[in-house]
């Protein structure tokens with residue numbers, strides 16, 4: 001009922017439909033009132049502009065209880081609206097069937113950003129044609145950094161604009177278990193900054209638990225080791241980064257589209273509160289269904305795989321926010337999702353000079369790909 005009360009009618013509709021499906025399975029043993037479900041479903045469809053469906057569910061309500069006066073009035077009202085102002089009241093959904101059916105590249109273009117987020121959460125979009133020959137993978141040791149010479153990072157470029165890199169198998173089972181163990185006692189309902197009050201508060205668009213981990217939580221040194229690995233493969237210092245943030249989503253948990261960098265003036269100019277230049281998102285679990293990380297502006301989608309991490313730049317070389325990096329954590333439908341957000345380092349972090357990049361690239365195994373990775377990791381045009 002939360003989604004209903006918060007006027008999130010799309011989700012309300014989905015939950016009501018799921019209730020209908022379960023009622024169908026459970027038959028008469030359920031205590032849920034079928035009329036009540038039709039009533040809510042009808043109202044959600046009405047609010048979404050789908051009058052034919054609203055009328056349909058209200059008629060089903062009447063089959064259950066033919067004397068229901070409000071349902072009788074509503075059917076008459078919906079039918080009148082459909083008859084007199086069809087263009088205004090019949091949403092495309094009515095003609096097209098269920099949401100998501102018949103999506104095309106053109107229909108995606110005209111979607112709102114929120115609809116793009118929802119569509120990507122349902123499943124991946126085809127990658128742009130020009131990517132066919134360009135997505136690559138390679139081993140990476142960042143200028144022969146000793147730890148990475150011993151164990152190079154397996155990098156996969158999964159999207160070009162913005163560059164999104166997957167670092168495959170970057171965490172071991174032991175490290176992931178340790179992070180979850182450390183996070184257990186400190187997890188709390190996640191918050192987000194309220195634009196009006198400026199305070200961190202629980203928000204309906206961010207449903208998860210989170211907790212901040214620093215090396216002082218971990219006498220066994222796992223947190224330090226992971227910080228060092230991040231420094232090694234990015235060349236960025238963690239000394240100005242935030243602590244690692246462990247996040248845990250239960251069923252229905254999600255984080256709607258947002259930027260990791262601050263968009264207000266102060267984030268760019270305030271010397272103390274420096275902006276986040278990059279994000280590393282480690283996945284500490286697979287997710288059975290749902291839970292993808294999606295980028296609705298560009299149509300990118302990452303399905304979490306335990307042990308992998310995603311990396312992208314939030315700020316451009318100029319220090320401006322990269323508006324293409326708007327991203328979201330999709331609702332978890334089955335299972336749980338564990339992640340760790342790291343780095344999101346702040347603007348004064350050290351970047352290695354390009355010159356080093358170009359020279360060292362010549363010695364690496366895969367010159368073209370590694371050069372591209374190094375230079376984009378350092379935000380230098382190749």
Ligand SMILES: O=C(O)CCC(=O)C(=O)O
Nearest residue numbers: 255292293327328329339
């Ligand atoms: O869970 C995800 O996939 C994204 C998380 C995220 O964007 C965040 O916490 O800032």
